[in-house]
Amino acid sequence: xxxxxxxxxxxxxxxxxxxxxxxxxxxxxxxxxxxxxxxxxxxxxxxxxxxxxxxxxxxxxxxxxxxxxxxxxxxxxxxxxxxxxxxxxxxxxxxxxxxxxxxxxxxxxxxxxxxxxxxxxxxxxxxxxxxxxxxxxxxxxxxxxxxxxxxxxxxxxxxxxxxxxxxxxxxxxxxxxxxxxxxxxxxxxxxxxxxxxxxxxxxxxxxxxxxxxxxxxxxxxxxxxxxxxxxxxxxxxxxxxxxxxxxxxxxxxxxxxxxxxxxxxx
Amino acid sequence: xxxxxxxxxxxxxxxxxxxxxxxxxxxxxxxxxxxxxxxxxxxxxxxxxxxxxxxxxxxxxxxxxxxxxxxxxxxxxxxxxxxxxxxxxxxxxxxxxxxxxxxxxxxxxxxxxxxxxxxxxxxxxxxxxxxxxxxxxxxxxxxxxxxxxxxxxxxxxxxxxxxxxxxxxxxxxxxxxxxxxxxxxxxxxxxxxxxxxxxxxxxxxxxxxxxxxxxxxxxxxxxxxxxxxxxxxxxxxxxxxxxxxxxxxxxxxxxxxxxxxxxxxxxxxxxxxxxxxxxxxxxxxxxxxxxxxxxxxxxxxxxxxxxxxxxxxxxxxxxxxxxxxxxxxxxxxxxxxxxxxxxxxxxxxxxxxxxxxxxxxxxxxxxxxxxxxxxxxxxxxxxxxxxxxxxxxxxxxxxxxxxxxxxxxxxxxxxxxxxxxxxxxxxxxxxxxxxxxxxxxxxxxxxxxxxxxxxxxxxxxxxxxxxxxxxxxxxxxxxxxxxxxxxxxxxxx
Numbered sequence: 001x002x003x004x005x006x007x008x009x010x011x012x013x014x015x016x017x018x019x020x021x022x023x024x025x026x027x028x029x030x031x032x033x034x035x036x037x038x039x040x041x042x043x044x045x046x047x048x049x050x051x052x053x054x055x056x057x058x059x060x061x062x063x064x065x066x067x068x069x070x071x072x073x074x075x076x077x078x079x080x081x082x083x084x085x086x087x088x089x090x091x092x093x094x095x096x097x098x099x100x101x102x103x104x105x106x107x108x109x110x111x112x113x114x115x116x117x118x119x120x121x122x123x124x125x126x127x128x129x130x131x132x133x134x135x136x137x138x139x140x141x142x143x144x145x146x147x148x149x150x151x152x153x154x155x156x157x158x159x160x161x162x163x164x165x166x167x168x169x170x171x172x173x174x175x176x177x178x179x180x181x182x183x184x185x186x187x188x189x190x191x192x193x194x195x196x197x198x199x200x201x202x203x204x205x206x207x208x209x210x211x212x213x214x215x216x217x218x219x220x221x222x223x224x225x226x227x228x229x230x231x232x233x234x235x236x237x238x239x240x241x242x243x244x245x246x247x248x249x250x251x252x253x254x255x256x257x258x259x260x261x262x263x264x265x266x
Numbered sequence: 267x268x269x270x271x272x273x274x275x276x277x278x279x280x281x282x283x284x285x286x287x288x289x290x291x292x293x294x295x296x297x298x299x300x301x302x303x304x305x306x307x308x309x310x311x312x313x314x315x316x317x318x319x320x321x322x323x324x325x326x327x328x329x330x331x332x333x334x335x336x337x338x339x340x341x342x343x344x345x346x347x348x349x350x351x352x353x354x355x356x357x358x359x360x361x362x363x364x365x366x367x368x369x370x371x372x373x374x375x376x377x378x379x380x381x382x383x384x385x386x387x388x389x390x391x392x393x394x395x396x397x398x399x400x401x402x403x404x405x406x407x408x409x410x411x412x413x414x415x416x417x418x419x420x421x422x423x424x425x426x427x428x429x430x431x432x433x434x435x436x437x438x439x440x441x442x443x444x445x446x447x448x449x450x451x452x453x454x455x456x457x458x459x460x461x462x463x464x465x466x467x468x469x470x471x472x473x474x475x476x477x478x479x480x481x482x483x484x485x486x487x488x489x490x491x492x493x494x495x496x497x498x499x500x501x502x503x504x505x506x507x508x509x510x511x512x513x514x515x516x517x518x519x520x521x522x523x524x525x526x527x528x529x530x531x532x533x534x535x536x537x538x539x540x541x542x543x544x545x546x547x548x549x550x551x552x553x554x555x556x557x558x559x560x561x562x563x564x565x566x567x568x569x570x571x572x573x574x575x576x577x578x579x580x581x582x583x584x585x586x587x588x589x590x591x592x593x594x595x596x597x598x599x600x601x602x603x604x605x606x607x608x609x610x611x612x613x614x615x616x617x618x619x620x621x622x623x624x625x626x627x628x629x630x631x632x633x634x635x636x637x638x639x640x641x642x643x644x645x646x647x648x649x650x651x652x653x654x655x656x657x658x659x660x661x662x663x664x665x666x667x668x669x670x671x672x673x674x675x676x677x678x679x680x681x682x683x684x685x686x687x688x689x690x691x692x693x694x695x696x697x698x699x700x701x702x703x704x705x706x707x708x709x710x711x712x713x714x715x716x717x718x719x720x721x722x723x724x725x726x727x728x729x730x731x732x733x734x735x736x737x738x739x740x741x742x743x744x745x746x747x748x749x750x751x752x753x754x755x756x757x758x759x
């Protein structure tokens with residue numbers, strides 16, 4: 001599986017980007033939501049998208065696994081390549097793509113099924129397990145990675161909706177991990193959580209970096225500073241600035257970024 | 267004064283009260299409505315309510331009570347021993363009332379003076395003849411006692427009516443004046459009016475509930491009468507249904523089982539038709555159809571629900587029945603001879619299924635739409651296809667609601683009448699062949715009570731026993747459906 005990738009490939013090898021977007025435009029009907037965004041997202045890195053509400057950061061995130069396809073009025077143009085392959089190529093099956101690019105949503109959305117079935121859902125539909133023992137192993141491993149195993153192992157057959165908010169969100173992360181994705185997209189994963197659950201999820205995100213390329217949309221600049229290595233600042237559909245997180249927060253190049261970070265806009 | 271006139275006077279006082287109350291409120295507030303506790307109209311409404319409501323209630327009570335009192339006091343005048351053989355106090359009293367009314371008519375037409383009417387005596391006048399002149403026919407001659415009673419009756423009614431008029435109007439005026447007097451700028455008229463509104467709401471709710479109770483009670487009493495005439499065990503466990511109208515019900519066999527079997531069999535076929543089609547239609551409409559298709563298709567489907575069931579019955583009788591005979595009947599397409607006539611369980615079941623499709627689809631559609639978008643996103647985000655999402659996430663999440671919808675459709679199927687009357691035939695029969703004619707509980711209730719029915723014979727009374735059995739079955743289903751829907755409603759919250 002992907003967690004066998006050696007960990008020494010760090011920030012130094014920036015050129016082997018996992019996702020590269022070039023000249024991406026998104027329209028919702030008449031609204032021009034994303035204006036000519038180009039960005040390179042590295043493997044084994046946490047990339048944060050920040051910006052005021054309605055700036056297009058979630059929209060752009062949803063382009064990366066073609067979730068915008070489910071919205072009738074959305075049109076996407078430009079190139080988005082994952083591992084050098086254009087994901088908007090007609091030959092690409094969005095269903096397969098989403099198995100490779102997992103997603104965690106703003107509000108925890110466990111299915112009304114048992115905890116076990118929630119995690120096993122992806123592996124089952126993608127045929128990742130040969131038998132029950134395999135599936136058990138995948139479930140346990142995913143829950144362990146999502147730091148939920150200790151809390152959930154005795155109640156795997158209980159409904160996932162019975163967990164607390166923070167546990168539910170970790171369950172959703174476990175569910176996303178279980179399909180063995182290469183990229184994990186997180187759309188404000190902590191906005192519905194209390195500070196303690198947020199801390200747990202953030203810790204988890206940092207660990208997930210070992211195995212995945214993580215892209216996180218967040219409203220909290222502190223969170224972006226805490227968990228990410230790279231930060232992209234979006235404003236009114238434009239990608240204003242994209243750089244190392246340290247640099248964005250200490251020495252932003254664009255005056256708009258500086259205003260947002262210092263709390264003057266947004 | 268007539269009751270209508272009294273009512274009009276009360277209402278007039280109400281209108282007067284409205285303006286008087288409003289004016290007084292404004293006066294105490296020195297013409298500035300901001301000084302008042304409530305809006306001026308509340309003071310008006312409060313005064314009007316206090317004038318109208320107690321008076322109207324008093325009028326209603328009076329109208330109920332007065333006849334009782336008069337009846338009692340007049341019937342005391344009649345000598346119990348004088349009641350002829352084969353007659354009763356009730357009959358004599360109705361004679362008395364009739365004569366009294368006759369006298370009223372005669373006075374109104376000017377054929378008699380008021381004095382004549384109260385002083386008339388049987389010894390000098392033939393009352394029957396004189397009343398016949400003004401168009402009031404009496405069955406027999408009027409005895410002295412009856413005439414006296416009738417005169418007494420008129421007297422009391424006359425006094426009563428005047429008392430009623432005065433009392434009711436006094437109450438209205440009293441209510442008006444008392445309320446008007448307590449109005450000050452701090453009087454909480456708004457709260458009082460709110461209480462009045464609350465009372466109206468409570469009354470509306472109780473009427474709905476009391477009606478149900480009344481229906482159930484009337485069923486229970488008539489059923490009790492029926493079981494006095496016919497053994498309950500034979501009714502519930504009898505395998506034969508052959509009412510005999512001529513023999514006063516003595517030779518009737520009234521077993522509910524063949525009817526219940528027909529009901530359940532037809533409902534089962536209807537559900538087998540309606541549930542998959544309705545459910546699939548709901549899934550298509552809520553999950554796959556584009557907005558424009560949905561805007562057209564959903565109302566079209568719901569039009570089905572608006573077709574009167576008698577029209578479905580005609581459709582069953584004239585179209586579906588013959589069509590089925592062409593296929594399954596003698597010399598039909600399949601070369602089998604299962605079906606002898608157009609009316610059969612299958613005919614009624616198929617058509618009833620069509621009728622139920624919009625029930626299932628419309629309710630299921632709402633329920634599927636209520637599944638949060640987050641569920642769909644979650645599943646699609648894991649790389650599930652649309653149909654996997656529907657099958658594995660949306661349907662399980664919506665299942666309790668869908669089960670509720672199906673159970674509601676089932677209770678509707680069980681209670682359906684017209685399609686069965688026209689489509690299923692009238693023969694009560696315990697058979698497994700869906701191409702046989704059978705009948706249902708509802709259809710038999712109709713046939714037991716159509717035409718001249720004598721409500722003292724078991725053949726007619728059995729309808730109530732059938733009705734209450736049916737009621738219990740559908741009530742049970744509805745309660746079960748509500749229980750299921752409630753139990754799982756909040757699952758995805």
